[in-house]
Amino acid sequence: MRLIQFEDQAGQRRVGVIEGAQVRTLRATSSTRELALAAIRSGHGLVEEVLARGSDAGPDYAGLLQAGRVLPPLDHEDPAHCLVSGTGLTHLGSAATRDKMHQQGEPDEATLTDTMRIFKWGLDGGKPAQGQVGAQPEWFYKGDGSIVVRPGGDLPLPAFAEDAGEEPELVGLYVIGDDGLPHRLGYALGNEFSDHVMERRNYLYLAHSKLRACAFGPELRVGELPAHLQGHSRILRGGQVLWEGEFLSGEGNMCHSLANLEFHHFKYAQFLRPGDVHVHYFGTATLSFADGIKAAPGDTFEIAMDEFGAPLRNGIVACEVPILPGSVARL
Template sequence: MTVLFEASYQQEPYVGLGDPGDAVLTLYPAAGLDLPAAVLAAGGGVPALAAALAAGRSPVTAAAQEVAFRPPLLPHSPGDAMVSGFMATHNVKADSGAPDQPNWFFKGLGDVLKVSGEPLRVPADPVAVTEEAEVVLVYVGDAEGVPRYAGYTFGNDLTDIGRFRRHNGHLSYAKLCDAGIAPWLFLGTPPAHVTGHVTIERDGRAAWQGAFVTGTKALHYGLRDITAELFSYASLRHPGRVHYVYLGADRSSFHNGFTTADRDRVTMEFATHGVTLTHPLRWG
């Protein structure tokens, strides 16, 4: 599976194409490259994007552990990125009375996105925080501001589900936690079937483990319908703005009676795609 990634190597920005499991990476200097524009111009085509990355740029190689990865297509100004998502989208959560359009929430600007290894911050005194393993769609606003699909990745939509359960009008507050995100942008259509498992460690030992299923086949809603409705609003349209849309989750540790705590460590393995995310949790 070919993915696009961005990374800092020897304090310089680079981009590359590869596989999430690659131990050695081929990197192209990113200075002067409008990467979102190149991705849209390539239209999901790997050869076209590879040619754009290599044009006039001499590659270098580096071991994966020597680079610092960034969220995919994240603008240098956090205010130019918007992180949001849909709630209760999966068949296991939607009942016969589900609305035509799922609830949408705003999670934050680009600075809430954290790659593996970085802590996920939670507001002080949460009620009950849970992990949510999700597919994340990435869109880039074109010259007219219309969000164009660029690719997908995976993430952890950390949520104070206890606050929402206590008062469902507080969904907007419940979602204002950091969001884990993989640095890999998968080029192509969103995945139909994704499986994996979560491990939550406390004091160095596994405190909870569970499996999850996600992907478009697990959704109660038509993906094209809900994203078209979302991006029909003019307030979300702006040239160059990057949108990260979390598509909702299967059941989480909370639904199995577990409650996370400050300093817990959450690892998500998206086994079907070779992606692992690990984040320590930090209250306040």
């Protein structure tokens, strides 16, 4: 089952089930978060909650996408209660991509050694037996729900940014139940938009490089994933393909299990606040930046995988920095 959130003709939020080219609109449901919390409280799964509510024939899916009325498939009415985070060096080949990216600048053997060390820890211990604690992955914070751009929207590129780099990834979508336990609703395609030029300057700038907008969706895929997933990532400029690359995901192409990555995120008590939403990027091994590509405002990113339905498309738009040096007021 694949779900979307969208705005109807009156601008009201609705939740829909994708059925081919059409959307079936769930009755009396305005958000995926509301739907998930109801399922948790009823003690059953998301699919059962969808079926129990019932649905009616809804709008044409392509028309919704064309009109820009599709929302991210999970959000929170208060963006401060949506945490966006991710893990890196999780996929086979991801360390090689990272090293290639860093080698385009001044070589830093200590940094590259740390990269390969973390990657090897994942290879050796990223898929522990059930109930066991595995190797800890690289982890980063991106922001709260205010940084999420809807499918079809433009990713803002701040004036201080040195790069506008896509990262095609799987995204885990979660709601924290009333009992403080995390519940995975499912997965979506994501573009974990980052600044690779800044990161290349010094690995310790990784935290800065991740503080950018991002996008995921348009669909939430409910249920487990195949072990092998294959998709494509493209950059379009002037309607023509500027760059294209295949990306692989799923546990068969990863050095960490999804369960291990989830454990090392949710082991922190501050991430278990009831009602909160978590959007977690699982990493990638495919970057256009590693091939010397520099995306720019006006370009369009396209990330697609058959198992997730419609592709995720987003443009890039330049934006100003909200404050100037020395503009912080003193009280």
